[in-house]
Amino acid sequence: MKARVLLFARLKDLAGVSEAEVEIGEGLTAADVFRLLQGLYPGLASYDAPLAYAVNARYVSPEHPVRDGDEVAFIPPVSGGGTCTSR
Helix, strand or coil: CCEEEEECCCHHHHHCCCCCEEECCCCCCCCHHHHHHHCHHHCCCCCCCCCCEEEEEEEECCCCCCCCCCCCECCCCCCHHHHHCCC
16 A cells, blocks of 8 residues: 655655655554654654644544555644735
8 A cells, every 4th residue: 555645844854855655554544654754764753843634635633544545744833924014
């Protein structure tokens, strides 16, 4: 079974890729897939900040099951933005 994985922002930088196709086992959750990625991409190994999880373009809980052919996205917290100077 395979899943397409999308990595955004800091995760993309740490892994060195923005997307990958990974072999998944039966019964894995979105959180399990991220742990699998941490083993495949050493830059992700120490990442422990909160994540948002999405499966097939819908936000889900970390416990959401991942099935063959799913697209799984991992989105770290995003901060920033500047002061609006429009008048």
